[in-house]
Amino acid sequence: MNQTYSIRQKVKQLSKILLPILITQLSLFGMNFFDTVMSGHSSPVDLAGVAIGSSIWTPIFTGLTGVLIAITPIVAQLIGARQQHKVSYQIFQGILLSIAISALVIVFGVLFLEQGLSLMTLEPKVTQVAFHYLIALSFGLAPILVYTVLRCFIDALGRTEVTMIITLISLPINVALNYIFIFGKFGLPAMGGVGAGIASALTYWCLLFIALGVIYYRQPFAGYQIFRVWHNISFATWFEQLRIGVPIGIAIFFETAIFAAVTLFMSAYSTVTIAGHQAALNFSSLLYMVPMSMSLALTIAVGFEVGGRRYQDARQYSYLGIGMAVCMALFCAVGLTIYRETVASIYTTDPVVLEMTAQFLIYAIFFQLSDGIAAPIQGALRGYKDVNVTSVVAFVSYWVLGLPIGIALAKMTTLGPYGYWIGLISGLAFGAIFLFFRLYRIQKTAVLEQRLIA
Known part of the structure; x- marks a missing residue:
């Protein structure tokens, strides 16, 4: 990162940071x-099983990743304040914290996963695929969390192009492993959706080893000497990282x-409905990688x-980013409307599932803005x-407002499963409005504090 002095320089630097991150996120989500x-092309049962498994895995994985994202603002502010000597210690403690978190989650899964799946009204084969898919994924939890740090x-x-290259290398590995384990190649049995979980776990280990090699041998990362000094666990540092990361x-x-x-509410409907919903939601999540x-x-x-206490520059970056994201969202919404x-045909050849997916994608268009x-x-x-x-x-936006609206529309109108999607759209809209006013207040307060200090 370099200090910028004009809007043009900020657009250029933000774009330079953004593009590799976007490719990285698309590649990670590509797994x-x-x-x-690929599970959908195995069978509708495998698609539904992976759908249920992913619905459990995704919030846990993204939530834990969110906790560890605290490392980014901590390190960015240290560098902005020219305190690079404190960076390596923060990273090392973050690695230890990620290992501890993964151990706790695995223990929790061992105790409650099977019971949780049994509470759903799923077809037995779908439950079986979901259970073993999650078991397979759990072997990749520790490496993907350490890689996140x-x-x-x-x-x-500011070297986002490095993580882009690492992730781009890992994506074809994941596709190849999916092909081998899902469809049973090179003498291995066809495992369907469970094979997808095995492939992803192995890919997470590949990601970790590549990243370790880069950080240990390549500059400027090697200069921080993260792995050359062993530090004991610092619960105070963990608390500092968790204080930012947990929220x-x-x-x-x-x-x-x-x-x-x-x-999970969709589990009350047919396997075809679950498959169509998951396919549409999966593509919506792919498009979400742009604003994310x-x-x-x-x-x-x-x-x-x-x-660096340059609050006016921080404000300009904020609104530049929002404007660029809205423009990209409009482009994605138009493309989804047309195609x-x-x-839908990417996910399945089953005509019933294909039609259901296309219907759900109508509502996915409104997610974009x-x-x-x-x-x-x-x-x-x-x-x-x-x-x-x-x-x-x-x-408040998603659980107090969005979900009740979705449940009411699904249960009390003829919209059925589509009512849940309208609830999701409502929750996202409420969240966008509330967050905008929060950002405005924070920026105003920061500028006032800077003037008082001056």
Whole structure:
């Protein structure tokens, strides 16, 4: 990151940070995308099983990733304040914290996963696929969380193109492993959706080993000597990281869990409905990588400027990012409107599932604008280390307002399963409005404080 002095320079630097992050996010999500698509071509049962498994895995994984994202603003502000000597210690403690978190989650899964799945009214074969898919994924939890910490470190230095290259290398590995394990190649049995979980877990280990090699041997990362000095566990540092990370993780969990909750409500409908819903939701999540990438880019840019107490620059980055994200969201919405039937055909050849998917994609179009506003605002707020209110907004918008609206429309009108999607859209819209006013207040307060100090 370098200090900028004009809007043009800011657009150039933000774009330079954003593009590699976007490619990285698309590649990371591509693993889940190919899990779903390739499982769908195995059978509708495998698609439904992966859908249920993903609905449990995604909020847990993204929530935990959100907790560890605290590393990004911490490191960005340290660099902005020219305190690089403190970075390596924060990263090392973040790695230890990620390992501890993964161990706790696995223990929790061992105790409650089977019982939780048994509470759903699913076909036995769908339950079996979901259970073993999640078991397979759990073997990749620790490496992907450690990789998240390393990625936050790399990105906070402004070297987002490095994580892009790492992820691009891993994506074809995931596709190849999916092909082998899902369809049974090279003498292995066809495992369907369960094979997708095995492939993803192995890919997570590949991601970790590549990142470790880069950080250990390549500059400027090797200069921080993260692995050359062993540090004991510092609960005080863990608390500092969790104080910022937990609200971020909770906010992300509330947002992703609402989609998971809707998928679980869908279990009351037929396997075809579950498959169509999951296919449409999977593609919507793919498009969400655009505003989410802008969110991550703004955390880096805004955090760097806030660390240097350049609050006017931080404000300019915020609104540049929101404007760019809205423009990209409009482009995605128009494309989805025109090509939704083509998109549906990517996921399945079953005509009934294909028609159901295309219908759900109509509602996915309206996700784009709300996401295009809310996600970058969240990223800007993280750059200010303002995270507590965001988690409250997420809970109120999605669970107090959005979900009840969806349930009411699904149960009390003829919309049926589509009512849940209208509820999701409502929750996203409420969140975007609330977060915008929060960002405006934080920026105003920061500028006033700067004037008082001056």
